[in-house]
Amino acid sequence: MALGRPREFDTDTALDLALHVFWRKGYEGASMADLTEAMGITKPSLYAAFGNKEDLFRKALDRYVDGPGGYFRTGLKKPTAREAVEHILYESVEAVTDPKNPGCLAVQGALCCGDAAETIKQELTARRSKSEEDLRLRFTRAIAEGDLPADADAGDLARYVSAILQGMAVQAAGGAPREQLRKLADMAMRSWPPV
Amino acid sequence: MALGRPREFDTDTALDLALHVFWRKGYEGASMADLTEAMGITKPSLYAAFGNKEDLFRKALDRYVDGPGGYFRTGLKKPTAREAVEHILYESVEAVTDPKNPGCLAVQGALCCGDAAETIKQELTARRSKSEEDLRLRFTRAIAEGDLPADADAGDLARYVSAILQGMAVQAAGGAPREQLRKLADMAMRSWPPV
DNA sequence: GGACTTATCTACTGAACGGTAGAAAACTTT
DNA sequence: AAAGTTTTCTACCGTTCAGTAGATAAGTCC
Incomplete structure (x- = not known):
């Protein structure tokens, strides 16, 4: 198992939730507050796991292309x-x-x-x-x-x-x-x- | 002539300038600062002449439909x-x-x-x-x-x-x-x- | 000239924005 | 049990957002 405190959420499902927010509201229309609320995590957790808003969007986009x-x-x-x-x-x-x-x-x-x-x-x-x-x-x-x-x-x-x-x-x-x-x-x- | 201090800008040309900002950046992407800068007027002038951002957009949209x-x-x-x-x-x-x-x-x-x-x-x-x-x-x-x-x-x-x-x-x-x-x-x- | 009306300006409001510091918690390793 | 590592939390950062207060300027009307 990995070192340190284990992450309490699943990054893939969190990314899916973020994807759906971006999908509905667009990049600019989706605020970090919208995203964290939908993902069920706090902002520092989001930033630690995914980088910044732009990184998160790109990862969600990759997931979109492979999924829906x-x-x-x-x-x-x-x-x-x-x-x-x-x-x-x-x-x-x-x-x-x-x-x-x-x-x-x-x-x-x-x-x-x-x-x-x-x-x-x-x-x-x-x-x-x-x-x-x-x-x-x-x-x-x-x-x-x-x-x-x-x-x-x-x-x-x-x-x-x-x-x-x-x-x-x-x-x-x-x-x-x-x-x-x-x-x-x-x-x-x-x-x-x-x- | 109308009462009071005369307006120093032409509302139609200002609206045209606003239209082009909305056109390029979208409603959300166009900030009031973007708009006033492009229109060459200050914010209070804009609000006095056109109402709020939403009103301005609707007026620009009408102008778009009739023009371009x-x-x-x-x-x-x-x-x-x-x-x-x-x-x-x-x-x-x-x-x-x-x-x-x-x-x-x-x-x-x-x-x-x-x-x-x-x-x-x-x-x-x-x-x-x-x-x-x-x-x-x-x-x-x-x-x-x-x-x-x-x-x-x-x-x-x-x-x-x-x-x-x-x-x-x-x-x-x-x-x-x-x-x-x-x-x-x-x-x-x-x-x-x-x- | 003085009253009235409207536009202009600078300076400001509170809220929301993206992003982070720093301490505490939860795990592995030794 | 102690050290080391990573996540979590609350509280906050500075900036930008849309929108406004209040004083001043520039006209018309009487």
Whole structure:
């Protein structure tokens, strides 16, 4: 066992609780008081375990990507581009319409912000770009493998799917019901691949 | 002329300056210090002229809708649904990629927030819903007039266009270049109306 | 000119912000 | 049991937040 007084809370569950606060309120909107209250720990414990607010957010974001946002990576592994897009779109609908925390952390965490949160905004921007790039690479492979038209533009398709996902995230943040977003995904799929 | 000491600044230009601060930083991210500095007035002058921060934001939002966001209303007046969507999409691309303040105020003003800004978030959500409803009504008319298929679902189409617009806003907030968003609009138009 | 009205300024309020000092408590090691 | 290590707690730090009091200045009205 580790030296010293043992920690009285589980860091993973505490991080999950912090994640949900950030998810609902955004980086700037979530105060340290909000976070400690939700996590059930005091501020010094939080700082000792996770660093500062920015560190905590980054750790929560990692957890988000591996947990509630894991459908993205899973989808990329599907055998065809169509199946990948289908999986990502419909799983995204379920994720962003979770009534406990509607929307997408990568979109609403810090879409724009005051000066203090600028680096967090950049981090989220970079993550969204990375996701779009992952889609692009997947579509490039699909073109090579013949399950997308040879004259398709992988970059355009990736941007299109990203925009749909982000649009759904905005609508979900506004309380759009699951049903409606499913119909949105239906529409996107009916015209896939877009010409 | 009005009674009392005359105001030394123009309220409309001051409101424009405030609008651009809110646009770049969001409601929570824009501090009163940011605002007064940009507007070139002191805090008491601001409060006397515009009320409190929330009032100021609402007035800036009205100005946004009538100014930089005016393309939406203009587009709805186009003779056909296709022309309306085309106008709104391409004008939106220009608006959200304005390098001075990328993105859309109605999306990034308060997509999610702390408790204090909750009413602002609701106001923005309501405005986005209103826009979607305006699109739906326009498409309903278009179906009646025969410039959309009789079996089209006006609500679905409105949601789809809204999602594209909001997705573009998110991408623009992340610095997506105008060229790329134009190609996104191209794709949306090529498959219009979506089946 | 004097009364009245409104805008402007400096200086300030209380509350909330992120973050920390320092002492006490709980464990392992020897 | 004593030493060493780490967590926990209360209480606090300085800063920034939105918002305001009160005095002064600049006009109009009579």
